[in-house]
Amino acid sequence: xxxxVLLGTxxxxxxxxxVFLLAKGMYIPAAMPLIGAGLISYIFLSEKRYxxxxxxxxxxxxxxxxxxxxxYTFVSSFTNVGTGHMLGKEQALDQLLDRSYAPENAITYxxxxxxxxxxxxxxxxxxxxxxxxxxxGTASAIAVDDPRLVDEDGDGRPERFSNYARLSIPQLVxxxxxxxxxxxxxxxxxxxxxxxxEFRTRTPLYVYDxxxxxxxxxxxxxxxAAMEGIFTSADGVEIxxxxxxxxxxxxxxxxxxxxxxxxxxxxxxxxxxxxxTLTVLLNFALGLSTAILLNDPFLRFRTLxxxxxxxxxxxxxxxxxxxxxxxxxxxxxxxxxMLVSAAHMIDYAVNYVAVNVFHTTAxxxxxxxKIPWLSNGMLAKASxxxxxxxxxxxxxxxxxxxxxxxxxxxxxxxxxxxxxSWWQQFWKITLPLLLMPLAPLLIGAFAFNFNNFxxxxxxxxxxPAIAGATTPAGQTDIxxxxxxxxxxxxxxxxxLGLAAAVSVxxxxxxxxxxxxxxxxxxxxxxxSKNV
Amino acid sequence: xxxxxSIGGSFWRHAIxxxxxxxxxxxxxxxxxxxxxxxxxxxxxxxxxxxPTFSHYVELFTSDRYQFTRWMINSLKVTIITATLTVVLxxxxxxxxxxxxxxxxRVGLLGLLLIQMFPQxxxxxxxxxxxxxxxSIFPWAGLNTHxxxxxxxxxxxxxxxxxxxxxxxxxxPRSLEESAKVDGATPFQAFIWIILPLARPILATxxxxxxxxxxxxxxxxxxxxxxxxxxxxPVGMALLVSDQWSQRWGMFAAGALxxxxxxxxxxxxxxxxxxxxxxxxxxxx
Numbered sequence: 001x002x003x004x005v006l007l008g009t010x011x012x013x014x015x016x017x018x019v020f021l022l023a024k025g026m027y028i029p030a031a032m033p034l035i036g037a038g039l040i041s042y043i044f045l046s047e048k049r050y051x052x053x054x055x056x057x058x059x060x061x062x063x064x065x066x067x068x069x070x071x072y073t074f075v076s077s078f079t080n081v082g083t084g085h086m087l088g089k090e091q092a093l094d095q096l097l098d099r100s101y102a103p104e105n106a107i108t109y110x111x112x113x114x115x116x117x118x119x120x121x122x123x124x125x126x127x128x129x130x131x132x133x134x135x136x137g138t139a140s141a142i143a144v145d146d147p148r149l150v151d152e153d154g155d156g157r158p159e160r161f162s163n164y165a166r167l168s169i170p171q172l173v174x175x176x177x178x179x180x181x182x183x184x185x186x187x188x189x190x191x192x193x194x195x196x197x198e199f200r201t202r203t204p205l206y207v208y209d210x211x212x213x214x215x216x217x218x219x220x221x222x223x224x225a226a227m228e229g230i231f232t233s234a235d236g237v238e239i240x241x242x243x244x245x246x247x248x249x250x251x252x253x254x255x256x257x258x259x260x261x262x263x264x265x266x267x268x269x270x271x272x273x274x275x276x277t278l279t280v281l282l283n284f285a286l287g288l289s290t291a292i293l294l295n296d297p298f299l300r301f302r303t304l305x306x307x308x309x310x311x312x313x314x315x316x317x318x319x320x321x322x323x324x325x326x327x328x329x330x331x332x333x334x335x336x337x338m339l340v341s342a343a344h345m346i347d348y349a350v351n352y353v354a355v356n357v358f359h360t361t362a363x364x365x366x367x368x369x370k371i372p373w374l375s376n377g378m379l380a381k382a383s384x385x386x387x388x389x390x391x392x393x394x395x396x397x398x399x400x401x402x403x404x405x406x407x408x409x410x411x412x413x414x415x416x417x418x419x420x421s422w423w424q425q426f427w428k429i430t431l432p433l434l435l436m437p438l439a440p441l442l443i444g445a446f447a448f449n450f451n452n453f454x455x456x457x458x459x460x461x462x463x464p465a466i467a468g469a470t471t472p473a474g475q476t477d478i479x480x481x482x483x484x485x486x487x488x489x490x491x492x493x494x495x496l497g498l499a500a501a502v503s504v505x506x507x508x509x510x511x512x513x514x515x516x517x518x519x520x521x522x523x524x525x526x527x528s529k530n531v
Numbered sequence: 532x533x534x535x536x537s538i539g540g541s542f543w544r545h546a547i548x549x550x551x552x553x554x555x556x557x558x559x560x561x562x563x564x565x566x567x568x569x570x571x572x573x574x575x576x577x578x579x580x581x582x583p584t585f586s587h588y589v590e591l592f593t594s595d596r597y598q599f600t601r602w603m604i605n606s607l608k609v610t611i612i613t614a615t616l617t618v619v620l621x622x623x624x625x626x627x628x629x630x631x632x633x634x635x636x637r638v639g640l641l642g643l644l645l646i647q648m649f650p651q652x653x654x655x656x657x658x659x660x661x662x663x664x665x666x667s668i669f670p671w672a673g674l675n676t677h678x679x680x681x682x683x684x685x686x687x688x689x690x691x692x693x694x695x696x697x698x699x700x701x702x703x704p705r706s707l708e709e710s711a712k713v714d715g716a717t718p719f720q721a722f723i724w725i726i727l728p729l730a731r732p733i734l735a736t737x738x739x740x741x742x743x744x745x746x747x748x749x750x751x752x753x754x755x756x757x758x759x760x761x762x763x764x765p766v767g768m769a770l771l772v773s774d775q776w777s778q779r780w781g782m783f784a785a786g787a788l789x790x791x792x793x794x795x796x797x798x799x800x801x802x803x804x805x806x807x808x809x810x811x812x813x814x815x816x
Contacts, residue, residue: 057620065658066654068657072660293544308552308556319768320558322769323561323562323784329777337574451652454747454750457750483653484655484754500656503655503656510653
C-alpha cells in the first residue's frame with residue numbers, strides 16, 4: 001500500500017515537472033521525468049526486477065548528477081552557451097516578442113496611483129473618454145462617480161480609492177520600477193507607463209519572420225537577421241538575449257588555432273602536466289627517502305618521528321593551504337622573515353671571519369627581504385610544488401613504508417653476499433619491487449593532482465595573469481581552474497561552451513591515463529574475474 | 532640494507548629527519564600560535580605568544596561581516612547529511628550486487644568503476660546549468676541551496692563506495708541470512724537486522740571517507756552557493772582570506788583551528804574501524 005502511494009506521488013511529481021518544462025518550450029527535457037518515473041514504477045512493480053529496486057536510489061543520483069551532466073558537457077561543448085546565449089531559441093523569442101513601444105499615434109492616458117497599507121497598487125487611467133481601473137493585475141472600466149473613489153476637496157482628483165490612498169509624486173518615484181513592469185491589457189490594447197505623468201498604448205516592438213529568421217524593429221524599421229544565436233542588424237548591432245545554437249567544433253578549433261586563446265591554453269595545458277608530474281616525482285622521492293630512513297631498525301625515536309611527519313596528512317588541506325598562503329605573503333609572511341634572519345646570521349658570520357666583507361647574502365642571492373613568492377610566475381609555480389610536497393609526502397611515506405616491509409630481507413642478504421653496494425641494492429631491488437605495487441597509486445596521485453583545483457585556487461587563484469590573454473588565463477592555472485574561470489569568472493562574460501570544450505579535453509586525458517593504468521596493472525581483468 | 536650506524540651516520544640521519552619533522556610541524560604550530568597571539572597582525576606574530584589571549588576566538592564568533600558560525604553549521608549539516616545518505620545508498624546498492632544475481636550485474640559493476648574514473652567536477656558547467664533549471668521548478672533545490680549541493684554530492688555515492696562495501700558484504704557468510712529467511716524474514720529485514728550490524732566497520736569507513744571529501748569540497752560549493760549565509764567552510768574561509776587579511780590573521784587562525792576539529796575528531800574516532808574496514812573489505816571469504 002505504501003508502495004502504491006509513493007509511486008503515485010512520484011508519477012504525480014514527474015507529471016508536474018513535465019508540464020512545467022513543456023510550458024517553457026523544453027520538449028526533449030520534458031520527456032525525461034516521465035521516462036524516469038515510468039522506469040522506476042516498472043522496477044518496483046515487476047517481481048522479476050526485484051534486485052534493481054535496491055539500486056534505484058543510488059543510480060538515480062548517479063544518473064542525474066554525474067552521467068547526465070557528463071553527457072550534457074559534451075553536448076554543450078559544441079554550442080555557444082554562455083552569457084547572452086543562456087536561453088533556448090523559443091524562450092529568447094518569447095522574451096523579444098514581449099517587448100513593446102509606444103507608437104506615435106498612441107493613445108495617452110493620465111493616471112492616478114493609489115496604494116493600500118499592504119503596499120498593493122491600484123491605478124486609475126483616464127484618456128480619450130475612457131476611465132480604466134487597474135488593480136490586482138486586471139483592468140476594468142470604472143465610472144467617474146464610482147462610490148469607491150472619494151474626492152474630498154472636490155478638485156476632480158480623488159484622494160482615496162476604497163482603502164487605497166493616493167500617492168503623491170515623491171511617493172510614486174520609488175514605485176516606478178513596479179509601474180514600468182505593468183502591461184495593462186484592456187479592450188485589445190496594451191498600455192504601459194510612458195513617464196511620470198502618463199501611460200500610453202503600446203504595440204510589439206519586434207515582428208518575427210520565422211521563414212527568413214529575421215526580427216523587424218517596428219519603431220525604426222531596422223531588420224535584424226539571426227546570426228549564430230543572436231539577432232544582428234546589417235551594421236552589426238545585436239539585440240539581447242541571444243540563444244544557444246550549435247557551433248560545431250568551433251570551440252575546439254579556437255583552443256587550437258585562435259592565437260589569442262590557443263597560446264594561453266597551450267601554456268595552461270603544459271603547466272598542468274608539469275605540475276602533476278613534478279608533484280608525483282617530488283612527493284614520491286621525498287616520501288621514499290623518509291620511508292627508507294624511518295624503516296631503519298637501528299634508528300631511535302622512529303615512532304615519534306613518524307607521527308610528527310604524518311601531521312600534514314591528518315589536517316584538512318583546504319585550511320592548511322590558506323595558512324601557507326599567509327606564510328608565503330610577500331610583505332608580512334614568516335617565510336620571508338625567516339630568510340631575512342638567516343641572511344643576517346650568515347652576513348654576521350662572514351663578517352666575523354673575513355673582516356670588512358658585508359652583505360654577503362645580498363651579493364650572492366639578491367634581496368631576500370621581499371621575495372614575491374605568489375606574484376612572480378616562476379616562484380608561484382615553485383611555491384605550489386613546495387606546498388604540495390608538504391601536503392603529499394606523508395601519504396607517499398606511508399605507502400612506501402608499507403611496501404618496503406613486504407620486500408623480503410633475504411633479497412638484500414643475497415645481494416650483500418654478492419658484494420652489491422647500497423646504491424646497487426636500491427636501484428636493483430628496492431625501487432623495482434616498490435614500483436610494482438605502487439604504480440597504480442602513483443598514477444592515481446597524478447590523476448588527482450591533474451585536477452587539484454582546491455590547491456591552485458586557494459593558494460594562487462591561477463595568478464599571475466598571462467600577458468595578452470583574451471581569456472582569463474593565469475601562469476599557475478591548471479586546466480580545471482582555467483575551465484572554472486572561463487565558465488564563471490570571465491571578464492567578457494561566462495563562456496560556458498568554451499569551458500565545456502576544455503572539460504572534454506580533460507576527459508580525454510583522464511581516459512587515456514586510466515586506460516594506461518588498467519593496461520599496466522591488468523586491474524580491469526582482475527576485477528571482472530572477481531565480480 | 533640497514534647496518535648499525537657510526538656516530539656520524541647516526542648524527543646526519545637524525546639531523547635530516549628532525550629538519551623534515553620541523554618542516555611538517557611548523558605550519559601547524561604557527562597557526563596555533565597565531566590564534567593565541569595578542570596581535571592580529573601577521574608580521575608582528577611571534578611563535579611563542581607574548582600575551583596569550585582568546586580574543587580572536589571571541590571576535591570570530593561575534594563578527595558580523597564573516598559569519599563563521601553559520602559556515603561551520605552549514606558545513607556540518609551538508610557533510611553529515613551527505614555522508615549518512617551516501618552510506619545508505621551505497622549499502623543498498625552493494626547488497627544487491629553482493630547477494631542477487633541478475634541481468635546487467637556485471638556490466639553495472641564495471642560501469643560504476645568506469646564512471647567513477649571521471650571526477651564529477653569536470654561536468655561543473657553542466658551541473659551549474661542543471662541546478663539553475665532545477666531551481667526554476669523547485670526553488671528549494673536551486674542555486675544557493677544546501678539541498679542542491681547535497682544532491683550533487685550524492686551523485687558520487689555509488690561507485691568506489693559500492694565496490695568497497697560489496698567486497699565486505701561478500702565476506703559475511705550467506706548462511707546467516709538464510710537462517711533468518713527460514714524464520715520468515717524478508718530480504719530487506721535480513722539486510723537491516725543481520726548484514727548492517729555485522730558491516731559496521733565498512734559503514735564507518737564509507738561515512739568517514741565521504742565526510743572527509745565533502746567537508747573539504749570547494750569547487751562545487753563555490754559554484755552553487757552564492758550568499759555568505761549559505762557558504763560552507765572552504766568557500767567561507769577563502770573569502771575570509773581575500774582582502775587585507777594580514778590584519779585579520781589571528782582571527783583567521785582561530786577559525787582555521789576550529790575548522791580542523793570536526794575533521795580531526797572524525798578521523799580519530801574512526802581510525803581503528805577505518806583500518807580494519809579497509810583491510811577486511813579486500814579479503815575474500
